[in-house]
Amino acid sequence: MYFKKGFRTGLISLAMVLVFAGFACAETIEFVVPWSAGGGSDTMARFLVKSIRDNKLTDADFVVANKPGGNGQIGSAYVVNKKGRDNVWMTLSSGQISVPLAGLGKIKATDFTALAQIAGDVNLLVVSKDSPFKSVADVAKAAKANPGKLNVGGSATAAEDHICTYLLGKATGTKMNYTAFSGGGEVMSNLLGGHIDVAWANPNECIGQVKGGLARMLAVTTEDRLALLPDVPSFKELGYNMVFWQVRGVHGPPNMSKESIAWSVDLLKKATETDTWQKEYLTGKVLTSRFIPGADYTKVIKENEEMFREALGSMGLLKE
Amino acid sequence: MGILSDLFQHMGLGFSVALTPVNLLFCFIGVTLGTIIGALPGLGSVTGVAILLPLTFGMDPTTAIIMLAGIYYGVMYGGTISSILLNTPGDAAVVVSAIEGYPMARQGRAGAAFSMNALASFAGGTFGTIMLTAAAPAFAHAALRFGPPEYFSLMILGMASLIGLAGSNPIKGLIMTAFGFLLATVGVDAGRGVLRFTYDSVYMMTGINFLPVAIGMFGMGEVLYQMEDVVDLDILKTKIRLKTLLPTMADWVRSRMAIVRGSIIGFLVGVLPGAGATIASFLAYATEVKMTKHPEDIGKGAIEGLAAPEAANNAAAAGALVPMMTLGVPGSGTTAVLLGAFMMYGLQPGPLLFKDHPKLAWGLIASMYIGNVMLVILNTVFIPVFVCVLKMPQAILMPLILVLTVVGSYTLGNNMMDVGVMVIFGVIGYIAKKFNYPAAPLILGLVLGPITEVNFVRSASLAQGDLTIFFTRPLSLALLLGALLSLVFPLIKILFVRIRGLRR
Amino acid sequence: MRRADIAGGLITILFGIFAISQAAQIDYWWKFGPGPGFLPLWASIVMVFGGCLLLIQALRKPKQDKHRPKDPQQIKRIGNVAAVAGLTVLTAVGMVYLGFSIAIFLFVALMIHMLGKYRWYITLSMALFISLAFYISFAKWLQVPLPEGIFGF
Known part of the structure; x- marks a missing residue:
C-alpha cells in the first residue's frame, strides 16, 4: 500500500543525491x-x-x-x-x-x-509641519532656554542618532534630551504625533512625509548640500561645526x-x-x-x- | 454622496488594474507563496518579502507590489496550517492560534479548524481591506495620537485581560508569567542600552527570541509528550482522528461574535505603528478568553479562541498598510520592507501616494479583495491535503515535525543559538505539559514584556522623570481604566449573579 | 501530583532566589524612574512568591500516593522521551560538524527505525527522501544558508 513504492522512492532519492552533489560544487x-x-x-x-x-x-x-x-x-x-x-x-x-x-x-x-565603502548615508534634523521651529537657530534657542528639556528622537541607544544629538548639542552649546526608538518608522510616527520635538532621520526615512507636507527638514549633516535635496542647508553652512x-x-x-x-x-x-x-x-x-x-x-x-x-x-x- | 461616488470611482479604477490577467496571475503567485512560506516554521512574512524583493525588479511596479503584499497576507493564512497540524507555529502572528487550534486537531476536528481559519482569516482580511478603502487617512491620523505612554497602557490592558489564561491552577499560571517576563529581560535593554544577564556571551546579548521558545514549548514539547505513550516502540497508531471536515452549526454560533471582535481589534491594533499582527492576535485572543461563554473549553480546543486571533492577524495585516500608504510610516516589520519596495520603484508612500499614483494605490487595495478570495478558496480546497498529513504514520510524522522545529528555529536567525533555545524549551515544554504548567502565559510574558518595558522607559524619558504622564494623557488614562475594569469585571459578574439569586 | 508540585515549588523558589541575586546587581533606578534592574527583580520576586504558594498548596493536599497504582512502564516512558530529546540535541550538535543534510538523514533514519517496524531499505529511502526534500526546498529554493559540515553540504 503506502510503502510498496518504497524501493522506487529509494532509486529516485539516489538520483536526487547526484543532482544536489552537482549543486554543491559551484x-x-x-x-x-x-x-x-x-x-x-x-x-x-x-x-x-x-x-x-x-x-x-x-x-x-x-x-x-x-x-x-x-x-x-x-x-x-x-x-x-x-x-x-x-x-x-x-x-x-x-x-x-x-x-x-x-x-x-x-x-x-x-x-x-x-x-x-560602497555608499554613504547622512542624517537630517526633521520637525513636523506644526512645529514652531523654522530653522536650526530656533531649535538651538529653545534648547538654550530650557536646558535638557527639548525632546529629540532617534533610533537606538549609543548609535548614529544618539551621537548626532551629542554633536548638535556641542555645536550649539546646549543640552537636549534624547529618547531612543526602534527604527526610523517609529521615530517618524512619534514626530508626526507630536510626542517628540525634533527627530533625526535618514533621507529615505523622511522624504515621503516631507514631500507630502507633513514634516520639514531643517538641516543635513554633510559638508555641502545634497544634490538630491538642494533646498536643505547643511549645518556647516549655517555655522554649526558638525559633519556626520x-x-x-x-x-x-x-x-x-x-x-x-x-x-x-x-x-x-x-x-x-x-x-x-x-x-x-x-x-x-x-x-x-x-x-x-x-x-x-x-x-x-x-x-x-x-x-x-x-x-x-x-x-x-x-x-x- | 460625493464621498461615496468618489469611492466607487476609486474602486472601479482599482479593480480595472487588479483584474488584468498579469496582475491576477501575480496576485495568485503571491498568495500561494505566502501560504507556503507561512506554513514552513521559521520563515515569516518579513523574510519572505525581503528575499523576493530584489527578484521583482524589472516587473511593473504595480504588479510587483501586488505580489509582495499577497505574500504578506498569505502568510497569515498559511502560518496557521502548521499551528493547527503540528502545534508548531509558522509565523509569530499565528503562535496564539496553536493554543486552541492544535487541541481541535487532536479531537479529530482538524477539518473544522482549517475551515474556521480560512473563514475567519477571510472575514478579518476583508474587513481590514474595507476599512483601508473607506477611511485610511482618518485612522492613520488617529493612530499618531498613540505615543509611548499609550502603548504602555495598551499593553497593561492586554495583560489584565489575559489573567483568565492561567488554566486550572492560577498559581502555576502566575509562575509561568513571571518566568516569561524574566526571560524577556535577557539581552540588551533597548531603552537604556544596558546589558542584562548576558554573562559575556554574544548569543545571550541577542536576548531570548520568543518564536524559538514557542516552537520548542508547543512543537517539540508535544512530540516528546507523545513519546510517553510509545511504550512498546511498536508502530504507532494514528491518534488524530478525522470526524468532520466542516465546523458544526454550534461552532459558527460560538465564533460569530469572536470573528467580529477579532476583526475590529486586529484592524485597530494593526494601524498602530508600534504594534502589529502578533500583538493584535494576542489581544484578540485575550478578549475572547474574557468574553467566551465556554471558559471551561479555553486551552482545550475552543473554536472561538482560534477564530478571533485569525480574524485579528489578517485584519492587522491590512491595518498595517494604513499608516504605510497614507503617512509613509511602516506599521510592522513587513510593511517596513514593503515601504522599501515602494521607494525603490521611485514611488513615495505618504500623503501624495493616492494622488500621484492612484492606479497603484487603488489597484493594490482592489487586489487585496481578490487575494483574500483566492486565499479562502485555496485554503478550503486543500483542507483534505493538509489533513492527509495527519494520516501519515506517526513513525514518520514525528521525526518530520522534529526536523521542522530544528530547521524552523535555525532559519530565524541562521544561527545555532535559536536551535539551542528551541531544544531547551522543548524539554521545558514537555515537563510543563506533564505537570500542568500552562505554556501560554510564558509566551505572553515574552511577547508583551519587552514592548511594555521599552514604552515605559520611553515615556519616562519623554516626561523626563514625571511618571504621572500615564494618567494625565486622556487616551492613556482611558486604557488604564479599561485595564482596571477588566480586572474587576469578573468580580462584578459574580456580584451581579448573587444579587439576582437573592431577588429570587 | 503532590510530590511533583512540592518539587516544582522548590525549584521555582531556588531559581527565583538565583534570579534575585543576579537582578540585584543591575541598576534598580536611573535618572528617569525605574531602571534596567526593576523588572527582572520584581519578576523574580513574583517567582519566589509563586513558588512558596505552590509549595504551601501542595503540602496542604492530603497524601494519597499510597493508594495510586504504580505505573510499571513509568521508567520506560521517561526513557523514550529522554532518548528522543537526546537524539534531537545530538542532531543539533551534529548539524555543525556533519553538515545539515547528513545529520538530518541520520536523525530521521534512526527515529523511523525506532518508532516504526519497516524494512531497512524503506526506512533508509524515507530518510533519504525527507532529508533531500528539506535540503532542496530550504537551501536551494529558499536560499537559506544551512550549516555545512566537513563534506561541504
Whole structure:
C-alpha cells in the first residue's frame, strides 16, 4: 500500500543525491549580513548581489546570509571565526563601529579586512509641519532656554542618532534630551504625533512625509548640500561645526589573502558603477554615491571610531 | 454622496488594474507563496518579502507590489496550517492560534479548524481591506495620537485581560508569567542600552527570541509528550482522528461574535505603528478568553479562541498598510520592507501616494479583495491535503515535525543559538505539559514584556522623570481604566449573579 | 501530583532566589524612574512568591500516593522521551560538524527505525527522501544558508 513504492522512492532519492552533489560544487561567496532581513544592510547586500548577477560581473555565486542579533555582534563573531577564509563578505554600517565602544560587544569594526565603502548615508534634523521651529537657530534657542528639556528622537541607544544629538548639542552649546526608538518608522510616527520635538532621520526615512507636507527638514549633516535635496542647508553652512557621514561598506574576515582583497575590491568597484546599483539602489534609497577602496577605507573606519569614542566618552557611555 | 461616488470611482479604477490577467496571475503567485512560506516554521512574512524583493525588479511596479503584499497576507493564512497540524507555529502572528487550534486537531476536528481559519482569516482580511478603502487617512491620523505612554497602557490592558489564561491552577499560571517576563529581560535593554544577564556571551546579548521558545514549548514539547505513550516502540497508531471536515452549526454560533471582535481589534491594533499582527492576535485572543461563554473549553480546543486571533492577524495585516500608504510610516516589520519596495520603484508612500499614483494605490487595495478570495478558496480546497498529513504514520510524522522545529528555529536567525533555545524549551515544554504548567502565559510574558518595558522607559524619558504622564494623557488614562475594569469585571459578574439569586 | 508540585515549588523558589541575586546587581533606578534592574527583580520576586504558594498548596493536599497504582512502564516512558530529546540535541550538535543534510538523514533514519517496524531499505529511502526534500526546498529554493559540515553540504 503506502510503502510498496518504497524501493522506487529509494532509486529516485539516489538520483536526487547526484543532482544536489552537482549543486554543491559551484564556487559560492557567503555574504553575511549581521542584521535582519529587510533592514538597511540587508537591502544593500541583496542589491549588491543583484548588481553583480544581472551584469554578469563574475562566475562566482553569492548567498546572502542574515545573522542578526546582539546589535550586529552575532554576525560579526561568525565572520571573525572565518579568519583567513577568502569566500566570505560582510556588510558594515556605523552601528557596528559604535556598539563595541558602548560596551555592547567585543568585536570591533577594525578587526576585519576593510574592502570598500560602497555608499554613504547622512542624517537630517526633521520637525513636523506644526512645529514652531523654522530653522536650526530656533531649535538651538529653545534648547538654550530650557536646558535638557527639548525632546529629540532617534533610533537606538549609543548609535548614529544618539551621537548626532551629542554633536548638535556641542555645536550649539546646549543640552537636549534624547529618547531612543526602534527604527526610523517609529521615530517618524512619534514626530508626526507630536510626542517628540525634533527627530533625526535618514533621507529615505523622511522624504515621503516631507514631500507630502507633513514634516520639514531643517538641516543635513554633510559638508555641502545634497544634490538630491538642494533646498536643505547643511549645518556647516549655517555655522554649526558638525559633519556626520554614515558608513555603508563591505568587509572580509581577518587575514584575507591579498589576491582575494584585490579581486573583491575590483568586483565591488565594477558593481557600484552599474546602472542597477546607481539607479535602482542608490536613487531608490536616497543614498549618496561613495566608493572608497582598501587602505583609504581603513582610514575612514579608524577616523569614525575615534569620533565615536570621543562622543561616547563625553556622553558617559564609553565602556570599552 | 460625493464621498461615496468618489469611492466607487476609486474602486472601479482599482479593480480595472487588479483584474488584468498579469496582475491576477501575480496576485495568485503571491498568495500561494505566502501560504507556503507561512506554513514552513521559521520563515515569516518579513523574510519572505525581503528575499523576493530584489527578484521583482524589472516587473511593473504595480504588479510587483501586488505580489509582495499577497505574500504578506498569505502568510497569515498559511502560518496557521502548521499551528493547527503540528502545534508548531509558522509565523509569530499565528503562535496564539496553536493554543486552541492544535487541541481541535487532536479531537479529530482538524477539518473544522482549517475551515474556521480560512473563514475567519477571510472575514478579518476583508474587513481590514474595507476599512483601508473607506477611511485610511482618518485612522492613520488617529493612530499618531498613540505615543509611548499609550502603548504602555495598551499593553497593561492586554495583560489584565489575559489573567483568565492561567488554566486550572492560577498559581502555576502566575509562575509561568513571571518566568516569561524574566526571560524577556535577557539581552540588551533597548531603552537604556544596558546589558542584562548576558554573562559575556554574544548569543545571550541577542536576548531570548520568543518564536524559538514557542516552537520548542508547543512543537517539540508535544512530540516528546507523545513519546510517553510509545511504550512498546511498536508502530504507532494514528491518534488524530478525522470526524468532520466542516465546523458544526454550534461552532459558527460560538465564533460569530469572536470573528467580529477579532476583526475590529486586529484592524485597530494593526494601524498602530508600534504594534502589529502578533500583538493584535494576542489581544484578540485575550478578549475572547474574557468574553467566551465556554471558559471551561479555553486551552482545550475552543473554536472561538482560534477564530478571533485569525480574524485579528489578517485584519492587522491590512491595518498595517494604513499608516504605510497614507503617512509613509511602516506599521510592522513587513510593511517596513514593503515601504522599501515602494521607494525603490521611485514611488513615495505618504500623503501624495493616492494622488500621484492612484492606479497603484487603488489597484493594490482592489487586489487585496481578490487575494483574500483566492486565499479562502485555496485554503478550503486543500483542507483534505493538509489533513492527509495527519494520516501519515506517526513513525514518520514525528521525526518530520522534529526536523521542522530544528530547521524552523535555525532559519530565524541562521544561527545555532535559536536551535539551542528551541531544544531547551522543548524539554521545558514537555515537563510543563506533564505537570500542568500552562505554556501560554510564558509566551505572553515574552511577547508583551519587552514592548511594555521599552514604552515605559520611553515615556519616562519623554516626561523626563514625571511618571504621572500615564494618567494625565486622556487616551492613556482611558486604557488604564479599561485595564482596571477588566480586572474587576469578573468580580462584578459574580456580584451581579448573587444579587439576582437573592431577588429570587 | 503532590510530590511533583512540592518539587516544582522548590525549584521555582531556588531559581527565583538565583534570579534575585543576579537582578540585584543591575541598576534598580536611573535618572528617569525605574531602571534596567526593576523588572527582572520584581519578576523574580513574583517567582519566589509563586513558588512558596505552590509549595504551601501542595503540602496542604492530603497524601494519597499510597493508594495510586504504580505505573510499571513509568521508567520506560521517561526513557523514550529522554532518548528522543537526546537524539534531537545530538542532531543539533551534529548539524555543525556533519553538515545539515547528513545529520538530518541520520536523525530521521534512526527515529523511523525506532518508532516504526519497516524494512531497512524503506526506512533508509524515507530518510533519504525527507532529508533531500528539506535540503532542496530550504537551501536551494529558499536560499537559506544551512550549516555545512566537513563534506561541504
